[in-house]
Amino acid sequence: MARKEPELFYHPVVGGMSPAAIALFNFQAFQPPSAMPSIPASQNQPPQSSLFQQVEVEPMRPHLLTQPDFKSTSLAPYSERKAMTLLKTATCAVSGHILPQNDMIRFVISPEHKVVADLTGKLPGTFMWISAERQIIKKAIWRNSFASQARDNVEVPDNLLEIIEKGLEKLALQMLSLSKRAGELSFGFSRADEALRSHSAGVYVVAKDSSENGREKLERLAKHQELPVIEHWTCAELSAAIGEHNTNHIALSKGALGQSFLELVKKLNSVRSEK
Numbered sequence: 001m002a003r004k005e006p007e008l009f010y011h012p013v014v015g016g017m018s019p020a021a022i023a024l025f026n027f028q029a030f031q032p033p034s035a036m037p038s039i040p041a042s043q044n045q046p047p048q049s050s051l052f053q054q055v056e057v058e059p060m061r062p063h064l065l066t067q068p069d070f071k072s073t074s075l076a077p078y079s080e081r082k083a084m085t086l087l088k089t090a091t092c093a094v095s096g097h098i099l100p101q102n103d104m105i106r107f108v109i110s111p112e113h114k115v116v117a118d119l120t121g122k123l124p125g126t127f128m129w130i131s132a133e134r135q136i137i138k139k140a141i142w143r144n145s146f147a148s149q150a151r152d153n154v155e156v157p158d159n160l161l162e163i164i165e166k167g168l169e170k171l172a173l174q175m176l177s178l179s180k181r182a183g184e185l186s187f188g189f190s191r192a193d194e195a196l197r198s199h200s201a202g203v204y205v206v207a208k209d210s211s212e213n214g215r216e217k218l219e220r221l222a223k224h225q226e227l228p229v230i231e232h233w234t235c236a237e238l239s240a241a242i243g244e245h246n247t248n249h250i251a252l253s254k255g256a257l258g259q260s261f262l263e264l265v266k267k268l269n270s271v272r273s274e275k
Contacts, residue, residue, distance in 0.1 A: 110125060
């Protein structure tokens with residue numbers, strides 16, 4: 001006769017158990033602890049071990065429940081870091097110095113083997129960078145550095161320096177016109193004076209043939225704020241550039257357009273200077 005296996009029950013902790021084992025387990029688990037016999041206080045009790053001495057727990061203070069003050073942490077080395085700016089550089093083909101491209105002029109060899117001053121930096125072809133200094137450009141023409149870069153005979157215009165000057169002047173005047181369309185240009189004495197007094201101007205442009213009365217006043221305001229004063233063009237040239245009449249005073253706002261205008265004027269001054 002086959003032996004009948006005892007019926008087992010599954011316990012979530014122990015596993016499979018018989019009914020008897022489950023009853024014994026439940027009985028021992030929920031049996032209240034036996035009362036300890038009281039010991040008279042008059043009897044000498046041995047000292048308790050230090051591991052079982054009663055320790056008074058200090059209640060948690062309210063200020064420890066608050067969030068930590070991150071302002072008190074020392075984060076100065078990280079918060080004072082400035083954003084990195086990527087400045088494009090190039091090697092001058094004449095001096096061999098590594099300079100920012102904003103202070104250089106890009107020359108391109110055309111398919112007709114002619115040297116072209118690429119003032120906008122967008123023309124294709126074999127190119128070279130030369131420092132925007134009159135003496136350096138003269139040396140490049142005298143050495144014929146363009147031919148060595150192209151490894152072929154090239155034609156250099158006789159009036160290359162004059163072409164560069166006129167091109168930089170044209171780009172600078174176009175930048176003034178673009179600033180006017182962008183709403184970053186104040187022209188006229190009253191508007192320029194207001195822009196300078198509100199510290200919103202970054203460049204002050206004055207006509208070479210303007211009257212001395214208003215010119216001295218606005219120049220004083222600009223120099224007090226350490227702003228550059230540009231006086232390369234006449235009233236007629238400034239008026240034609242921005243499409244207005246009798247323009248003697250222009251205040252260019254701070255920003256990227258004003259910075260680009262100053263870079264063009266800086267190149268123009270460097271190309272014109274004999275130093």
